[in-house]
Amino acid sequence: MPPVVTGLPETGLARTDLQPENATRIILFMVVFSLLALVAVALRVASKCIQWARPALDDALLVAAAAQMLVMNIMFVVAIKRGGLGQHVSSVTTEQLAFFMKMYFAAGLVMPTCYALAKLSILWLLYTIFTFRNFRKVLRLLAIVVVCWWLTAILLDTFICYPIHFRWDFHAKGSCSNKVIQVEFFATPIPWIITDFAILIAPLPSLWTMKTSRARQIGLGALFGFGIATCAVACKRYVTLLSIDDDDITFSMVEPAIWTMIESSTTIICAALPASTLALKRILPTGHLTRMIEFVEDQFYAWKESSGGRMSGKDAVKTVQEPVEPPAACLSTNKLDLTPI
Helix, strand or coil: CCCCCCCCCCCCCCCCCCHHHHHHHHHHHHHHHHHHHHHHHHHHHHHHHHHCCCCCHHHHHHHHHHHHHHHHHHHHHHHHHHHCCCCCHHHCCHHHHHHHHHHHHHHHHHHHHHHHHHHHHHHHHHHHHECCHHHHHHHHHHHHHHHHHHHHHHHHHHCCEECHHHHCCCCCCCEECHHHHHHHHHHCHHHHHHHHHHHHHCCHHHHHCCCCCHHHHHHHHHHHHCHHHHHHHHHHHHHHHCCCCHHHHHHHCHHHHHHHHHHHHHHHHHHHHHHCHHHHHHHCCHHHHHHHHHHHHHHHHHHHHHHHCCCCHHHHHHHHHCCCCCCCCCECCCCCCCCCC
16 A cells, blocks of 8 residues: 555564665665756757757756756755664654654645646647647647646645544544545546656657758767656656555665656656757867767668669769758758758
């Protein structure tokens, strides 16, 4: 059953196996992935400054998501110091366990807010880039799903127990709904994972049909393809939630806490990278990479033409150097630099 503690911890001999290591792991993952997410957001802001462009709604949503991520990560660190996170429940006091449950309740509100804001930032960026009517309908539908999931997760987490403080006040009288608990922890993550895959796949067909070089398409596709990592992390986090032990909640929450921090960071990175190409080009040797991709592409088409027996020699090379351009896609380029990363 998911973590809802409704009684006092059992007293007994304290178990100390791996407890210091758990605290160190949580802090290490928090520092590393928080820095990665903040660097990605900084690149996004730097790209805006290079363009002399005003911050848009997607930028504000991304910055708000990063702020929520930092708040959530700080909660985990505070829970280590004052709530016994990483220790066996037999090693913590009643006051520590009560504080831990308060932090867990607050994190249950901040976490879906962070995810939802990052997702909405991606969707709004895609909405302003692509002008396909049907594609925009898909984006609006995904935004509605994200908002509904966001509100549902917050409401379910808030009203699992009645009264609300029954979750951390072990002397209060109240009850918790097992049905609500099962829906929140086993059903609500599924729509979230589905939206991860949907947002990842949705722009790829339009990117591939853009009127631009293959190297640029590959660069942009690689940026959006970073979302594969977010999808994998979301699935892993869902698996760790199933292993939470109510009888040793402070110890069994270590892995879910770590994967929650990883998922929030990768989601923010995925939202920040597509509009960070200008800043990335200033710090990465992308010119050599672009020329290498174009060279490989030219060699491939030359080999294809020569093996087909239609042309050879200089004619084949000439044909490769002047490929037929694909039809132009309806695309707004004022939000996304289309030069290779």
